[in-house]
């Protein structure tokens with residue numbers, strides 16, 4: 001094995017020397033200038049993250065610094081497309097910043113959360129971002145209580161379901177909140193469940209508990225006269241399978257339930273079964289090399305459209321042919337296959353699409369599905385646009401116990417002139433080990449990696 005690898009390396013190097021001799025192109029060895037850490041890691045006013053399209057497709061929001069602190073910015077989509085600089089901040093936090101938000105299904109209304117200086121007790125605010133600048137209105141901010149947004153639905157735009165641990169710190173009770181009136185009503189007092197599954201009408205259908213062996217048991221809510229009369233054991237997920245098994249959601253009529261299911265499947269297969277009979281599984285997609293991420297689901301039809309499997313690189317597999325033409329068009333726009341449909345409008349005509357690169361910042365596009373026309377919007381970190389950044393090479397390394405370990409190898413630009421992932425000479429290497437053990441690294445532009453390669457180190461991420 002080792003001999004073969006060495007032979008291969010020698011052959012590739014010979015080939016490269018021959019190629020460069022033929023092309024009379026000297027191998028560029030000049031290292032690019034040192035990128036200051038402030039450029040790589042500092043927040044720039046033009047950085048953008050959490051780009052979100054409103055469900056009605058009229059407004060674009062994102063998080064970006066305002067006076068040096070992350071805040072929420074909003075701009076009407078038509079003005080974004082006209083290239084007008086009319087985005088305005090709608091929150092004015094001066095402390096730890098606001099790093100995410102979500103649109104509700106009410107016109108112009110967003111929700112965002114903030115904890116108290118890092119205590120992880122999330123407080124929730126609503127804010128109308130249309131017209132004049134409004135003050136955020138509190139939805140939940142009881143001291144010492146953690147709010148979790150649990151369900152929203154286009155069918156009930158004025159209602160959200162919140163989980164709050166206000167009665168007992170250990171368990172979150174469920175509340176419905178009317179976003180227009182602010183009225184909050186207890187809808188489920190939680191004896192000791194861990195998590196909940198709602199259908200598309202925001203009706204509580206399943207709840208989970210974990211037993212002493214770490215296995216997860218799902219319970220089904222049995223309703224009588226519109227209220228939960230009892231709970232019935234529904235499915236058991238073993239400790240081994242629980243990290244790769246999760247509910248995706250219901251179909252439109254809330255009759256069938258989609259899962260990523262590892263019971264009987266190594267990596268978690270996308271399956272569907274009638275809600276009434278979990279044993280009648282139909283397989284939809286079985287990944288070959290890596291776990292799949294949350295599928296792309298139609299915003300109001302709830303049909304599963306595509307799944308993304310990310311082994312070396314991300315690849316999206318089309319499940320529903322109605323979006324095939326869209327993806328082939330989108331793939332033709334850039335040199336990468338690493339495309340993520342970030343946000344779609346409720347009518348499914350407007351998409352925000354993210355293209356991921358390894359040696360450049362990520363690009364956001366707006367896609368008009370009716371016209372089949374993509375328009376470049378912006379990159380996430382404009383300061384990195386003109387820098388010479390390293391490529392990231394996926395490599396498979398056979399471990400001592402003969403398993404194949406996928407790794408990513410990044411080399412200094414000057415050491416990888418043909419971008420093949422073989423250094424021109426031995427280099428000091430930083431071994432970057434992800435946290436976990438259940439996590440992994442992904443291909444893409446990582447500033448921490450670029451920091452080292454720019455300073456002459458190879459970086460291997462296992």
Ligand SMILES: *[C@@H]1O[C@H](CO)[C@@H](O)[C@H](O)[C@H]1NC(C)=O
Pocket residue numbers: 106107108109128129130131
């Ligand atoms: C937000 O404000 C706009 C303009 O004042 C208004 O038309 C809209 O109904 C408001 N949205 C909500 C959810 O109150």
Ligand SMILES: *[C@@H]1O[C@H](CO)[C@@H](O)[C@H](O)[C@H]1NC(C)=O
Pocket residue numbers: 211217233234235236
């Ligand atoms: C799940 O396991 C428990 C025992 O831990 C058992 O009582 C229950 O019937 C099982 N549920 C199902 C649906 O098999």
Ligand SMILES: *[C@@H]1O[C@H](CO)[C@@H](O)[C@H](O)[C@H]1NC(C)=O
Pocket residue numbers: 298301302303320321322
């Ligand atoms: C494909 O998606 C469309 C749009 O949601 C839906 O109408 C159609 O039924 C889906 N087809 C299948 C086979 O699920």
